[in-house]
Amino acid sequence: MADAANKYAQNAPGAYYVDDQCIDCDLCRETAPANFKRDDDGGHSFLYKQPESDEERALCEEALTGCPVEAIGRDGE
16 A cells, blocks of 8 residues: 655655555556656656546546555545
């Protein structure tokens, strides 16, 4: 389970985030490319844009549930 205390600083402010358990598997970037990007220096994904539509929100949820190491979290909502 993702831990907000360990989320990456690059995450856009808001409900969704990626924490330091990310293994850079690319699943979230393939699932929701409008919201997730790769930190090439750190070798991990981060949420660069919070979802702004129902479609983006659904894709972020799909990435969250599909993450093999549960590194994607959602607070609130």
